[in-house]
Every structure is written in C-alpha cells, then in structure tokens.
Amino acid sequence: MRRIDLKKVQVARSSTIRGINRQIVLNYVRDREPISRAEIARETALQRSTVSTIVEELKAGGLIEEIGEGESTGGRRPTLLRLRAAGVMAIGVDITPTCTTIATSDLAGRVLEREDFPHIEQPEQLYARVIESVRKFAAKAGERKIEGVGVSLPGLVDPDSGRAIYIPWFEWRDWPVAAEISDATGLDVIIDNDANAAALAALWFGRQELREARDFIMVLVAEGIGTGIVVDGQIYRGERGGAGEFGHMIVGERGPVACSCGNHDCWEAYASGRAAVARYLQGGGDANGRPVNFAQVVDRALSGETRAINALTETAHYLGIGISNLIVGLSPEAVVVGGPIARAWPLVGDALGQTIQRSVRRGLPSALIMPSILGDHPTLMGAISLVLARKFASVAAA
Secondary structure, eight states, rough: OOOOOTTTTTOOOOOGGGGHHHHHHHHHHHHHHHHHHHHHHHHHHOHHHHHHHHHHHHHTSEEEEEEEEEOOOSSOEEEEEEOOOOOOEEEEEEOOOEEEEEEEEEEEEEEEEEEEEOOSSHHHHHHHHHHHHHEEEHEEEETTTOOEEEESSEEEEETTTEEEEEEEEEEETEEOOOHHHHHHHOOOOEEEHHHHHHHHHHHHHHHHHHOSSSSEEEEEEEEEEEEEEEEEEEEEGGGGOOTOOOSSOOOOOOOSOOOOTTTTHHOOOHHHHHHHHHHHHHHHOOOOOOOOHHHHHHHHTTTTHHHHHHHHHHHHHHHHHHHHHHHHHHSSSSSEEEEEGGGHHHHHHHHHHHHHHHHHTSOOOOOEEEEEEOSSSSHHHHHHHHHHHHHHHGGGGG
16 A cells, blocks of 8 residues: 655656556545646656546546646646545444444545444454444445445554454454455455554545655554554554554553553553543542543643643653654654544643653654644544555556
8 A cells, every 4th residue: 555755756667567657647636636637747757648548547437537627827728637536435444442433435535424333342243233334334335336444453453364463452362354344245344453544544634744754653542552653655564563562662660540451561551541531530530420531631621621731731741751762763754643632732732742852862853743633533534544545556556
C-alpha cells in the first residue's frame, strides 16, 4: 500500500511500469481535486497525451469524473477532474475495548452510514454481530462493488496472514479474523493493528503536513497507548506486525492504572485515557455517581472544570516523556497525537511540548508535534483506509 510522494515522484518512462503512471495520475486527482489534465502533466512532467489516455482509462473504470470547466489562463478553459466518489466502496470495522463501530465509506473516505454497539466479550458472539452488520451494509450497496472490509484491532496483528496474534484486552490469541469474516461475507478482508490503521488514515486523510511527510509517528491515546510508524510514506510493521508497541516501554514504577499487560511501569499506565480518568477520579468521584470515560473528562476540561484540566495536563506530561523517547530514537519529521485528547490540544499542547523540549537533548533534531484532525476515533478511519489505500495502490497493477 505504498503511497506516491507527489513532490519527489520520478515519472516512469518504461511501458513495463505504466501502471505507476496510472497511480500517479489517480493520486494527483485525489490530493489536488479539482485538477485539470494540463496541471497533472505540468506537475508530473508526464506527456499530455499520456495523461489524457490514463484519465480516459480511469474514467472508464469509474474512478474519476469530469465536473466542468475551470478558469482560463489565456487559452481554452480546462476541464476539471475529481474522484467519482458516489456509492459505497469500503466497509470499516473498528473493534475497541469498549465498543465496536462498523461503517461504510465512499472512495473519498466519507462515512456514509455507521452503527455502534458495546463490546461483546465472547469472540464468537462478537464475530456473529460483525458478520450480521457487514452483510446488512453490503446488501444496501446493491450492485455497487465493495472493494473490501478493513478491520482495526487493539493488539498484535499479522496483516499478511490475517490473524489476530494477541489482543491483550480480550485475551484473544491466534484468531483468524480475516478468513472468518471473508468466508462468511464473500468480501476481501484486511486487518491491522489499531495504531497502524490510524497512522494510515493520517497519511491519507489527515493534515496536509502529514500527507506530504515521508516519516512520522501516530501516537494513539485511547484505553491504551499505541504507535503507528510511517517510514518513507509506508506503514512500518516489523516482523509479524510487531513494530510500534511503545506503549509497553518503561517510564516509571507506579502508574495510576495497570497497563493492558498487567504492569504498572509501562507508558500506557501513565499516559493512556484510562490513566487520565484515574487521575480525575482521584480528586473525587463523579457528582452523579456514574462511570466516567476519557471523552467525558476531555469534555469537562474543555468546559473549564479544574479537576479535569489538571488530570489531562498531568497525563500530557507523561505523554510528552514517551514522545520525546520516540523522537530521540527514530527522528521522525512529525508526531501526530490522536484520540479524544486531540480535542483538548489548547489545554494540553503546551504541557506536552515543554516536556518534549526539555527531554530532547540539545543538538538532536526535534519534530513537529500536532493533534490529529480525524476525530475521537481515528481507528475507524483507519479501518476504512486499509481498504481504500489498497484500492489506490492496485491501480498500478491494473
């Protein structure tokens, strides 16, 4: 699922790699729409005739469409192109420790319909509910081809085999997720770790700075801490998908909560959403006696509640400690922080930045630190991105 770098791309000249030029054109339309054939040819140095031929192929394949004329720069008004995004193209399944979300999207990544249900403890029952929802959404798509189902999971996943190796929240081991869902629905299924999926979503649908970056890290702050690593515009997964498990690096001794692995010394024990909730509750229980989740703590902080602000600020301090370690060790161009805490960036950004600035030693390169713009659940967009990124990459082989 390699993503073409539109700034550094070198146009393929050989007919044996003509598909690469197809991918270049499609990605230019996707990233820069509305855009004309002339603009694509000018920016890529492809021959105008080559661009026109590829555009006609992509139009015939239902991937792009003409939407009218643009402004003239002295000659004939150019015809503008955009993605032909109508209709369901992908189904995303986002499984988290608290709930499961299933949604459909179009080619541009816009969510068309979604449903949520609380987490189901038994894998067989969860599987049955997911299958039911996927079949329902697929039936609604009618004759429109669904490119596949993307599944995001909070644990160790092997995307090549389609197996969940170990999901510590649920004690799931060696579960053939992709095969079971595919056999039951007849659809292609792609799975990945939640942080990797969120990193892919940031690469495809996130801030422009990230879409142009070649190396960045997504830090997903949810019930746990996950990190997705992007190197040279691709997700780095390591052996059997095991890369990026930085939530288990030791940053202290007695965190406010236990990590999903059971220890209290992991980064996750100090900087996760559960850690923020624990700090909030240490100052007193909820006034109504109801359970409090991370998103609610963020909401209360944004409304000006001092106890919630303090809980988030302390959590941001420990989040910054871990991020500084990532910067020193991997030297990324950027670090993007995702999850509900991104909404509280005006409250936590300074505290996080100060910790990083103090921790990254003088003379070493730092990184651009920014919040995600993918909402409280970037992993849902990640699940969808697993399918759409493969679709765009497959154009090169068409």
